[in-house]
Amino acid sequence: MCGIYLDYQSASPLDPRVAEFAESFLSSDFGNPSALHSRGLAAKAALEEARAKVAKLINAESPESIVFTAGVTEANNLAIRGAALRSAAKGKKLLASLIEHISVLNPLKDLKKGGFDLALVPVDSMGIIDLAALEGLLSKETVLTSVMYANSEIGTIQPIKEVSDLVHEKGQFLHVDGAAAAGKIPIDVQKDGIDLLTLSSNDLYGPQGAGALYVRPGVRIQPVLFGGGQEKGLVPGTENLYALAGFGEAARLAKLEKAEESQRLQAIRDGLIKEILKIEESYLTGHPTKRLPHHASFRFSRIEGESILLTMDAMFNIQVSTGSACSSRTLEPSHVLLAIGLRHEQAHGSMVMTLGRQNNPDQIAPTANATKKTVERLRALSPL
Amino acid sequence: MAQIGYSKEVMEHFMNPRNVGVIENPDGYGQVGNPVCGDLMEIFITVKEDKIDDIKFRTFGCGSAIAVSSMVTEMAKGKTLDEAMLITRKDVAEELGGLPPQKMHCSNLGADALHAAIKNYWVKIGKIKPEEAEAGEESHEGEEGESCGT
Numbered sequence: 001m002c003g004i005y006l007d008y009q010s011a012s013p014l015d016p017r018v019a020e021f022a023e024s025f026l027s028s029d030f031g032n033p034s035a036l037h038s039r040g041l042a043a044k045a046a047l048e049e050a051r052a053k054v055a056k057l058i059n060a061e062s063p064e065s066i067v068f069t070a071g072v073t074e075a076n077n078l079a080i081r082g083a084a085l086r087s088a089a090k091g092k093k094l095l096a097s098l099i100e101h102i103s104v105l106n107p108l109k110d111l112k113k114g115g116f117d118l119a120l121v122p123v124d125s126m127g128i129i130d131l132a133a134l135e136g137l138l139s140k141e142t143v144l145t146s147v148m149y150a151n152s153e154i155g156t157i158q159p160i161k162e163v164s165d166l167v168h169e170k171g172q173f174l175h176v177d178g179a180a181a182a183g184k185i186p187i188d189v190q191k192d193g194i195d196l197l198t199l200s201s202n203d204l205y206g207p208q209g210a211g212a213l214y215v216r217p218g219v220r221i222q223p224v225l226f227g228g229g230q231e232k233g234l235v236p237g238t239e240n241l242y243a244l245a246g247f248g249e250a251a252r253l254a255k256l257e258k259a260e261e262s263q264r265l266q267a268i269r270d271g272l273i274k275e276i277l278k279i280e281e282s283y284l285t286g287h288p289t290k291r292l293p294h295h296a297s298f299r300f301s302r303i304e305g306e307s308i309l310l311t312m313d314a315m316f317n318i319q320v321s322t323g324s325a326c327s328s329r330t331l332e333p334s335h336v337l338l339a340i341g342l343r344h345e346q347a348h349g350s351m352v353m354t355l356g357r358q359n360n361p362d363q364i365a366p367t368a369n370a371t372k373k374t375v376e377r378l379r380a381l382s383p384l
Numbered sequence: 385m386a387q388i389g390y391s392k393e394v395m396e397h398f399m400n401p402r403n404v405g406v407i408e409n410p411d412g413y414g415q416v417g418n419p420v421c422g423d424l425m426e427i428f429i430t431v432k433e434d435k436i437d438d439i440k441f442r443t444f445g446c447g448s449a450i451a452v453s454s455m456v457t458e459m460a461k462g463k464t465l466d467e468a469m470l471i472t473r474k475d476v477a478e479e480l481g482g483l484p485p486q487k488m489h490c491s492n493l494g495a496d497a498l499h500a501a502i503k504n505y506w507v508k509i510g511k512i513k514p515e516e517a518e519a520g521e522e523s524h525e526g527e528e529g530e531s532c533g534t
């Protein structure tokens with residue numbers, strides 16, 4: 001039986017069309033975009049073309065509002081540190097939802113050590129941000145609020161427009177981590193009222209090692225790394241031309257194809273949820289409808305997630321993910337699952353499936369069946 | 385999310401665990417919870433001529449915890465109770481071809497549950513007092529480094 005990969009959120013394969021498009025930048029069309037000779041100018045042109053493609057994906061005002069980075073972590077750090085430190089004179093309050101990605105939470109916590117005031121906004125049991133709590137915490141000194149577009153562990157999509165209205169009415173800037181959502185659901189930074197948006201290349205089937213931060217015209221941030229003047233001085237260092245050109249092409253394809261592809265994946269995803277929830281004591285985590293179209297996440301009582309992952313992999317060649325304490329580096333349960341109110345032992349039994357290009361409807365039945373067998377096997381081993 | 389490479393032996397025991405199940409009316413029963421991540425393991429034994437005659441386990445936990453449980457029951461079967469008391473977490477981990485550093489704490493589960501079951505039997509036959517069964521278990525202190533926990 002050939003494998004079924006259901007962990008696209010962790011890593012996605014490079015789109016062959018993107019590979020073909022970007023390949024030449026590794027060999028024949030190499031060049032440093034800062035150089036003034038013809039190769040440099042060609043490289044610069046390719047870089048700017050990529051910037052324009054990424055800008056289009058999210059309907060940015062202009063390509064200039066896209067700052068390329070080496071990935072999501074770098075973009076999130078640049079957004080958080082860069083905006084907070086730049087605006088520190090106006091206020092030192094920071095806000096974020098409790099379920100932000102670790103590359104948002106950790107720079108915020110670091111700023112807190114440096115004298116900023118940080119408050120985390122709770123979410124409900126389905127992972128939707130508590131807007132009333134957000135409103136209560138916002139003030140003119142809140143220089144930065146960070147709320148993700150959608151969560152990668154539970155798939156829940158946030159009401160970003162409402163968040164943005166509140167932030168702009170009572171606070172200052174809104175940063176949105178859009179890495180999990182871009183290419184899956186439409187993001188329009190102008191309509192949504194986003195000041196800073198993080199994007200990932202690999203989530204769009206682009207090369208690893210590339211990301212971007214959208215910075216709305218007029219919003220000032222400062223660099224976190226210092227060096228040459230690349231990316232308007234915000235991300236110094238010679239650009240990774242191959243990865244960024246690929247990222248641009250991946251963004252162009254995502255814009256063209258995402259509506260249809262998301263619909264296709266959602267149908268498969270809905271089938272999986274329907275079948276898997278037939279398993280006794282299985283529950284969906286996250287929101288049933290306000291949810292990324294390729295995302296299914298569950299918990300099963302009385303068993304542990306790493307064991308689920310290993311059994312699915314070793315016995316059925318199906319790759320999934322989990323938020324169990326046992327599988328995390330720190331042996332802490334996922335902060336997202338705790339934030340939606342799960343007890344420690346409930347968070348233990350989590351399983352996340354994220355779908356992508358290589359999935360098809362024929363995989364629903366074998367996957368659901370494998371899940372059922374896995375759960376049964378582990379429950380037979382469990383004293384609970 | 386689980387970027388943990390397990391040895392062949394660990395995967396083999398995880399996929400084909402030995403001695404799974406429950407013994408009705410066991411001579412000894414031990415249950416331990418994993419202090420680091422909140423998992424649970426129980427061991428049932430029957431004793432004949434001071435030797436472990438039969439042994440069964442059930443575990444709620446990670447791949448490593450399940451493999452450790454399986455291995456420790458294999459190691460203890462047929463041993464005298466005194467010999468079985470000498471099985472340490474290190475022995476179990478070694479038999480499994482090693483465990484990833486952040487999973488070393490799981491090997492406590494196996495040895496601790498085994499020792500708890502033996503002591504439970506000794507209390508039943510009056511060899512030791514209930515207080516003695518509580519005391520003297522391998523301390524979990526000093527695990528901090530291995531567990532990567534808080």
Ligand code: FES
Nearest residue numbers: 326421445446490
């Ligand atoms: S039992 Fe939780 S990490 Fe092994």
